[in-house]
Amino acid sequence: xxxxxxxxxGLLLCAxxxxxxxxxxxxxxxxxxxxDTPAIDGALDDPAWRRAPVYQDFHKHxxxxxxxxxxxxxxxxxxxxxxxxxxxxxxxxxxxxxxRRGLLARRDKVAVDQDFIGIWIDPAGHxxxxxxxxxxxxxVVSDGIHRAEDDESDLGPDFPVETAVSILPxxxxxxxxxxxxxxxFPYADGRNWxxxxxxxxxxxxxxxxxxxxxxxxxxxxxxxxxxIDGMEATVEAVRDRSFLxxxxxxxxxxxxxxxxxxxxxxxxxELGLEINAxxxxxxxxxxxxxxxxxxVEIDEPVSQGAGNIALSLPEKRGFFxxxxxxxGLPLPAFYSxxxxxxxxxxxxxxxxxxxxxxxxxxxDEPGGLILRGKPYETLExxxxxxxxxxxxxxxxxxxxxxxxxxxxxxxxxxxxxNDVVGVDAQWxxxxxxxxxxxxSGVAMVSRTTAGFVDDDVPARVAGRSGGYLWGKSLHKTExxxxxxxxxxxxxxFVNDNGFVPQAGIARATGSINRILGxxxxxxxxxxxxxxxxxxxxxxxxxxxxxxxxxxxxxERKLRPGVWLAxxxxxxxxxxxxxxxxxxxxxxxxxxxxxxxxxxxxxPAPWISKIALEAALGRQLDADADRVGPGxxxxxxxxxxFPLPRGWSLELDQHINRAxxxxxxxxxxxxxxxxxxxxxxxxxPRDSVRLLAQNTWAARRDDGVTQLEAWxxxxxxxxxxxxxxxxxxxxxxLGIVDDKLPLxxxxxxxxxxxxxxxx
Numbered sequence: 001x002x003x004x005x006x007x008x009x010g011l012l013l014c015a016x017x018x019x020x021x022x023x024x025x026x027x028x029x030x031x032x033x034x035x036d037t038p039a040i041d042g043a044l045d046d047p048a049w050r051r052a053p054v055y056q057d058f059h060k061h062x063x064x065x066x067x068x069x070x071x072x073x074x075x076x077x078x079x080x081x082x083x084x085x086x087x088x089x090x091x092x093x094x095x096x097x098x099x100r101r102g103l104l105a106r107r108d109k110v111a112v113d114q115d116f117i118g119i120w121i122d123p124a125g126h127x128x129x130x131x132x133x134x135x136x137x138x139x140v141v142s143d144g145i146h147r148a149e150d151d152e153s154d155l156g157p158d159f160p161v162e163t164a165v166s167i168l169p170x171x172x173x174x175x176x177x178x179x180x181x182x183x184x185f186p187y188a189d190g191r192n193w194x195x196x197x198x199x200x201x202x203x204x205x206x207x208x209x210x211x212x213x214x215x216x217x218x219x220x221x222x223x224x225x226x227x228i229d230g231m232e233a234t235v236e237a238v239r240d241r242s243f244l245x246x247x248x249x250x251x252x253x254x255x256x257x258x259x260x261x262x263x264x265x266x267x268x269x270e271l272g273l274e275i276n277a278x279x280x281x282x283x284x285x286x287x288x289x290x291x292x293x294x295x296v297e298i299d300e301p302v303s304q305g306a307g308n309i310a311l312s313l314p315e316k317r318g319f320f321x322x323x324x325x326x327x328g329l330p331l332p333a334f335y336s337x338x339x340x341x342x343x344x345x346x347x348x349x350x351x352x353x354x355x356x357x358x359x360x361x362x363x364d365e366p367g368g369l370i371l372r373g374k375p376y377e378t379l380e381x382x383x384x385x386x387x388x389x390x391x392x393x394x395x396x397x398x399x400x401x402x403x404x405x406x407x408x409x410x411x412x413x414x415x416x417x418n419d420v421v422g423v424d425a426q427w428x429x430x431x432x433x434x435x436x437x438x439x440s441g442v443a444m445v446s447r448t449t450a451g452f453v454d455d456d457v458p459a460r461v462a463g464r465s466g467g468y469l470w471g472k473s474l475h476k477t478e479x480x481x482x483x484x485x486x487x488x489x490x491x492x493f494v495n496d497n498g499f500v501p502q503a504g505i506a507r508a509t510g511s512i513n514r515i516l517g518x519x520x521x522x523x524x525x526x527x528x529x530x531x532x533x534x535x536x537x538x539x540x541x542x543x544x545x546x547x548x549x550x551x552x553x554x555e556r557k558l559r560p561g562v563w564l565a566x567x568x569x570x571x572x573x574x575x576x577x578x579x580x581x582x583x584x585x586x587x588x589x590x591x592x593x594x595x596x597x598x599x600x601x602x603p604a605p606w607i608s609k610i611a612l613e614a615a616l617g618r619q620l621d622a623d624a625d626r627v628g629p630g631x632x633x634x635x636x637x638x639x640x641f642p643l644p645r646g647w648s649l650e651l652d653q654h655i656n657r658a659x660x661x662x663x664x665x666x667x668x669x670x671x672x673x674x675x676x677x678x679x680x681x682x683x684p685r686d687s688v689r690l691l692a693q694n695t696w697a698a699r700r701d702d703g704v705t706q707l708e709a710w711x712x713x714x715x716x717x718x719x720x721x722x723x724x725x726x727x728x729x730x731x732x733l734g735i736v737d738d739k740l741p742l743x744x745x746x747x748x749x750x751x752x753x754x755x756x757x758x
Contacts, residue, residue: 027195027211028053029079029086029230037082040175042166044078044089052078052089058199058209061224062112063518063527063565066214075209077197081234083241086178090117092199094171099203101605102137103640104648104681108155110134110142112206112569113608117174118198120146120225123183124351125191126397127222129325131183134198135163137172138648139684145324148220149402149426149440157321160727181243184325185235187282189353193235194225202602206569216515217476219428219436239281246758247274247318247728251292257747274318286347288319288362292753323349323358327393332468332489333422333442334408335499339389340368357394364389370496373489373503375540375554376584376622381456387412389497402426410496416450416460418496422468435477444468448494464545466493466503481513491543504548507538519564528565534558534575540585553589556580559596570601577615583622590627592618608638608650621660621669624705628668630660643680652677668702671695686723692716715739728757 030052038046055077058069069075072095080087092115094100102115110116118134127148134142141163144155162177185193199209212224254267275287315321320336326349327334339345345362368383388411395404408420422444429437444467451461467490475482491504511534519529536557542550561575577594594617601610612635619630639651654675662668675693682688693716700709720734732753739746 026226027055027077027079027197027228029081029228029234031230031233032080032082034082034084037085037177038080038087038089038175040087040162040164040177042164042173042175044091044173044175048080049078049089052080054078055211058197058211059213060207061198061210061214062206062208064214064216066216069209070204073199073201073204073207073209075197075199077211079195079228079230081231083180083234083237085180086121086183088119088174088176088178088197090174090176090197090199092117092171092173094201096203097169097171099605100137100172101202103642103650104138104646104684104687105136105140105640105650106679106681106687107140107158108142108144109650110136110140111608112200112208113202113602114200115172115202116142116200117176118196118200119176119178120196120198120222121178121183122194122222122225123185123190124353125194125227127194127220127225128328128397128402130194130196130222130225131157131159133159133161133163133176133178134200135161135165135174135176137165137167139163139165141684145321146221147325147328148222149328151220154315154321154324156315157324158318158727180234180238181241181278184284184351185239185281186351186353187239187280190235191353192227192229193231195228196222196225202569203605205567206602217434217436217478217481219438219474219476235281242280243276243278245274245276245728247276247755248272248758249274249292249753249755251754252752253749255747255749257745259743259745276318276322282351284322284349286319286322286345286349286360288342288345290343291317291319319345319347322347326351326356326358326395328395328402328404329393329406329424330442330470331499332470332495333406333420333424333444333498334391334393335497338368338497338499339364340383341365343386354398355394355396357392359390359392361388361390363387371499371501372494373500374546375502375504375548375552376582378501381452381458385412385415385458391497400428408495408497410450412450412458414460415458416448418446418448418450418494420444420446420495420497433477435475437476438474439472441471442468443470444493444495446493446495448492450496464492464494466490468493468495468500479515479517481515482511483513484508484510488541491541491545491548504541504543504546505538505554506541507536509534509536511535521564524566526564526566528563530563531561532563532575533560548585552582552585553580554582556589561596568601568603570599570603572599573597577617581620583620583625587625590618590620592620592627594618594631606639606641608640609636610638611636619658619660621702623699624668624702624707626668626702626704628661628663628702630658630667632656632658646683648681650677650679650681662700662702662704664701664703666700667698669699671697685725686721689718689720689722691718691720711742713740713742715741726757728755730755 078089116136120132342362347360349358393406410418488506538554540552558578563573598613616631634656659667659670724730
């Protein structure tokens, strides 16, 4: 063979080896010494990156076609691992870098309207949970836990990732350091870690790329995770390493309140402490002492001093988030927001290769809200005494099968208690033709001796028991999606550590979705088109204590509809509601036919979201037990604008209105809320937030029932400055002004909060 032939063969061999390295069958991590860890500055110029394997096999996830990524939007991933962290190097090419979208935003508000890189890690390797972070091109982070059981993300947890982005003429590069101390994995016999990297490119018609081909019939987003090669030695090296975090906090608050004939003022200072300890990989212990849960960082205010009654707020309290992956329970079984203001709390969590468990107990101060469900209403009682909330949870998970058990208690001391025990299970499988199947179930039994008597006074009552059953089936193919759900809640079932707004009912829901795929509708190209049918029936269960008859229809729904996805991240749905509803026992089953429509879109770079939902038709006025023309309309608009000096302005507007028309030419009942949120971001670490919220609700003479007229109005204004100079170290200063103008009541507060992680 001639020298030229040898040269050509050598060049060909080098090309093949490079291609194999860049497009290998999986993601591989390079183990490095601590001294070789690159500086986190966004530039991939450290020596370690020249040795790390490169992975470039990205596929389109949205729009949903699973095709390889366009060459002009090439993306590469490299992974390094040392004794303390995983370090990711991402290079993102872009043939139109001037169209890149990335502005400063709130933490956990990195969405598909921005350019970002997402990293999903499953350290347990069983595909049921993953920890994830998303970092946009200005360094803003969204993070949380994704659970495969319900294919939902929980944005509550915050992880101490270190990030940096370097903007380049043809795209950008990013470095992310994820400490191993914040990743949860078994001590021994664990499966290979699994990883997925995603990239959002909004200017390319909302394209989302992932490191695996997309399956439209997948049961969960976690189906795209791939095993990481090269982690075994690292797990063995760090599994015995211990970590300890101390997070003291100081809260100083001054308050003033005024009502007719009375004025009060006061101030207080409180010290709190959170302790997080991991003696080795499979055990984590948490404690909280006198925490301040005023939630000044939350963008959803609860007015008039009711901030502790925060059932609807997202959970951001670290104590409850540590084992969110292990709990995996539906809201009726456990809901952390039922704990109002703990004086102290203790928790232990254990994770093994095929099992995990957690146990916690908290002493809860007065001021919360206790919900007791009935078929046609939810009774609310104030928590006026100290209680102790406790929970024990254990799970075993095998290949496709999960079995769990739990016990819960709410101890009201001399006023009785509420005890609940339950089991749950889930099975996932794949049929012969590749169809995806999932079966889930929960069963609970309760015993309650805590009740309420005259004027909602807590009291020990005669014990009453009740049961709860829930089951759900999913079956997905490439073109069909079948879902069925049943639930039965006995009249005597109570779970004060869960969320059970109704009891004494049984309901069944079924839906059929036909996935028609891409379609052409006139001149409009649709990325996805689906038709569906939903059937729903809810009936009462007989209750000898209250005299409630069984078999009474509470609501019935028959809803055919369509859903479509189009350009500019636009989704539209519409359905006809052939509904019937009953407002009270032995009442009339009303015809409540409605038209439901919705649209969500991102039509311009400076619009993060426009979302509109409307239900128009015959609306039930439950208090009056009558039906009238009316509706329920919800509008959300999000805007983002660049400001000088690299600052940005974020605006979120929310309006909702519900009404039922009377016979006198005016609404018999109306409920309106408006919220405006404006945030100026100075950097990824500090911002100032202005929040304004008004609510109005009124009942007028409907010309039929002659119910007593009433009017209610609440006004909320708040201003908050928050600075975080590193993870776990923040300072906040907030001013809140709440008013009830119609009764001349007003309260103001000034809160200073300092959190420091040691």
